[in-house]
Amino acid sequence: MKRNLYLFALLLTIITAVGYTIGKNWEKEAKITQVVVDRGAQVQTWRKQAMQGDPEAQYQLGIYYEKDRTDYLNAQKWYRVAATKGQHAGAQYKLAQLYMNGLGVENNLAEAMKWFRLSSAKGDVRAQFFMGVSYRDGWERKADFIEAYKWFLLANRDAPLVRAENERFDPYVALVELDRRMSKFDREQAEKMAQGWGK
16 A cells, blocks of 8 residues: 555656646747747837838847848848938947948948948947057058057947957957057057047
8 A cells, every 4th residue: 555655656746747847848938939929029110110210220120130130131221221311320330340241241341441430439339449449450551559549448438338249349458458569658648539539
């Protein structure tokens, strides 16, 4: 009798564990499905708002196509609309990245720099970081460490946002590296330029 009760209890425990596992998997699938449904609804909302001329929705659609769908042609289309018609700094930065890396558009450094300039002028720290890189590395003309240092200082105001793009993009590290190559006078000049920027 005890043996039968023991076997019954063991069988009940196994059934409960299996049921719990199956239930957890269903719960997990339901959450994933809900996220997909929520994302789909969000994309539809962005599309509707984008068609009505909302630059933030256009920018978000660009990010969706770039990150979620890896569809660079549609990403650049939405970034371009937000960047030109809406003057959206984030979209201008993203468009510059596409031109710099040749994703969905022809690789074109001059075009990338045009969009980096527009975005950085609006205060996008990610674009400001790349302005610093361009001056430090002499992308368009001879390297200019003072100008590069200025841009890295500006980008360093929100370094976590810059690093969130890619952990290799770190304005603080760029400043430290340039610091070793510059005179105190040149650093002070760059700091004055950064303090006066945008005023």
